[in-house]
Structures are given as C-alpha cells and as structure tokens.
Amino acid sequence: MSQVLFGDTSGSRIVIGALGICAFLALVLAAVGIYGVLSYSATQRTREVGIRMALGAETGDVLRLILGQGMVPVAAGLVVGLAISLAVTRLIAGLLFRVSPTDPVTFGGVTLLLGGVGLLASLVPALRAGRLQPVTALRDD
Secondary structure (H helix, E strand, O other), X not given: OHHHHXXXXXXXXXXXXXHHHHHHHHHHHHHHHHHHXXXXXXXXXXXXXXXXXXXXXXXXXXXXXXXXXXXXXXXXXXXXXXXXXXXXXXXXXXXXXXOOOOOHHHHHHHHHHHHXXXXXXXHHHHHXXXXXXXXXXXXXX
C-alpha cells in the first residue's frame, strides 16, 4: 500500500520540490538585490550621511534612515504578496496534503521569513553607513 501511495504522489512531490527550489533561488536573488540597491544608495549618500553625523546625528539615526529606505519597499511587497497569495490559494489547493490553503501558521512563517531576509539584507549597508566617520566622508568628496 505504501508503494502505491508513493507512486500516486510522486508527480506532486516533483512539482513541489521544483517549486521549492525556485522559491529558494528567488529568495536569495531578492536578498542580493535588496543588498545591492541599498549598498549602492548608501554609497551615493556618503556625503549626506557624513554631514548628518557632523551635525550631530547618532549612529542609530543613520541606521533608521538606511533601514527605513530598505524596509518600506519590503513591507509593501509583503502586503501585496499576502493579498495575491490569499487570492490564488484555490489554484494550489489540489497540491496540498493535510493542510488548508489558507493556513495561518504557513502564511505567518513565510511572512516572517521574507521580512527577516529583507531586514538582514538592509542591515548590512545600514551598519556600514552607521560606522562612517564624518571627517572621512566629507574629505573623500
């Protein structure tokens, strides 16, 4: 019986495995993209950050500035993605076993995972900008 069940679900397992691999690659690509855009933006704003720090901005202020620049699009993407995924759950209902298409644990876990990856990708350029010395930033230009 287990061999029959294994044979009946092998096609679904292959599709789900391929979707999992594609999802992982998309996650890595999104993280690299967020990091690249924020790193470039922070590099372009080196003089501005140096002036802000010279005028009294703390490291936390710079972190909030750069993190805000990265996390606003991430949050918007999460909201839009949740709305779209809730709308198309009926399409994948046939591929799911022992879980509902609108499982709150799954939606919450994926949202936390994507938000965490976006936060980590945004944090690296923000920390680099926060360690910037105002004198060095102003002298380089």
